[in-house]
Amino acid sequence: MMEQHAHQFERGTDGPKVIVVGVDGSDPSLRAAAYAAGLARRQGALLALVYVQPMMAAGAAFGVPVAETTDEIAEDLVAYIRESAERVRGIYDVRWEFHTFRGDPYSGLVKAACELRADAVVVGASEQAGHRIIGSVAVRLVKAGRWPVTVVP
Template identity: 75%
Template sequence: MEEQKLPAHFERGTDGPKVILAGLDGSETSWRAAAYAAGLARRQHALLALVYVQPYMPTGAALGVPVSEIDSGIAEQLMAEIRESVERLQGTFTVRWEFHTFRGDPYNGLTAAAEQLTADAVVVGASERAGHRFVGSVAVRLVKAGRWPVTVVP
């Protein structure tokens, strides 16, 4: 009987994902996606990687606001909200989690994050922008990439 070699990212004797990545930008759908991903991570005993992708050039930079202030403000606000949620649920809902910030456009930032963090699954919120019905959302692009299982939360 010939032994089959499994790809390096698979490990014998394990079930389910080890890292579940959730894209978080502060929108309602991204918070729902983060909550859904947290539930998955808890049930699967996986690490929840919450990822905020900072744009290269925030709109405020054109108005003279320093880029670092805008970027760190959004990331700090998201961290504060995450910590508040974790504290509120402490004792009833436990999940290992990390918060990461990547730079770029949302698709490339989430792709880089998923690769760097060796994500086994990606969870994102559905786009709330009307134009994405015609152009394609980040979620659709991630699904089409076919590199990870992608869950899109409405």
């Protein structure tokens, strides 16, 4: 009887097959998406654009329609990505998918990378000053050591 092993990703062979990039509409995340799109095109990989919708119970308590707002952000991101992809179609063809996850950015990207079987993760550098003290999403992803992580300034 043969032993069955859990699927292990084969890294360092033919390059990544799935590249996950976190997008939230910020300039660094859009630069990260552009960088990841180039990498996906050159490697023939699938580009998985991931927007993590924040769960803000406190905002909801004050009557802020959080889910509607984050859904609108996701819709705007999809429209922007489609428009960008259409502009370069024929010149650069990249296979891409858009996914949304809920939670904090770090946990959402980890969940996305696991579920989508990512071979690499790309994120934009944080612009928030407080992240120098408590650590940015990028630093936490690097420390997790589960995927190669590229941080785009």
